[in-house]
Amino acid sequence: MDRGAAANLFSQFSFPKSFDVLVEPEAGFITPEKAIRLYATEAKKNGAIIHSNEKVIEWNKIGNNVTVKTHRHTYHANKLIITAGAWAGKVIPAIADKIKVTRQFVAWIKTRDDKKFALNNFPCWMIADDNKRGCYYGFPLLDTNKFGEPAGLKLAHHFPFQPTDPDNVNRQTTNEDIENLRYCLDNYLPGISDSVLHSKICLYANSPDENFIIDKLPGFEENVFIACGFSGHGFKFASVAGEILADLAIKGKTELPIGFLNAKRFS
């Protein structure tokens, strides 16, 4: 889109002269909590049994079977799918050196004029410039009655930040977090407001090329299937990742083109 037209349409942003603007009218967002509830409900309708809050301590392959020991029980199965997110390296030691877990700061900002940033008046957005690696991104202001807490305009910096141990994360907001946020607000959303209503520290599980790893686990090809290294952009692919994993576990192969996601590409 012409920069002038974009500035008229989205006057909330400051568009530097050197910027190109791309508008994607079909783009949108997913509310993950609702999506996860929906997936879990549908899975249960199809016979899945979900054991929440049950930590896997270890798994082993014995003959052509797999044993999974949790802090409650020991389970035996023929096939095992592992999707442990930021803990993938702990649950699958063979890929531990391929998954870099990073600490990510997310903020919800108070807006001076809520209407200007409301859904339908303000888009999902992403901004990349030459000074910072990765890109800044955010969402429209969402009605907490409909979308839940927290209130405020959500935004963050998509880039693998400080490496961390997923079991020992600094959850305190740092000066660096705030300076980085301020850089984005000052440059691209000037005048929006100066207060952070809420913030959170989350985790990315980054693969070396920031593409996912979805494959049969090397050495355990008949029984164990893995999906990890989603590198901060995996949620929207949850359904297709599930389809691939089900194909691999049930049929031993998938028609979907997953060659570029194979687990051996970094060795």
Ligand SMILES: Cc1cc2nc3c(=O)[nH]c(=O)nc-3n(C[C@H](O)[C@H](O)[C@H](O)COP(=O)(O)OP(=O)(O)OC[C@H]3O[C@@H](n4cnc5c(N)ncnc54)[C@H](O)[C@@H]3O)c2cc1C
């Ligand atoms: C701040 C932030 C913003 C993001 N924004 C986007 C976005 O805009 N778009 C997008 O597509 N993606 C986004 N993502 C990425 C997305 O959330 C992840 O890619 C996705 O959740 C990865 O799914 P997963 O199943 O691999 O891991 P998770 O969703 O982390 O699930 C892993 C699960 O395994 C459990 N687990 C781990 N170890 C064990 C164990 N030993 N025993 C039992 N359970 C265990 C964990 O408790 C967790 O529930 C974002 C992530 C962050 C942190």
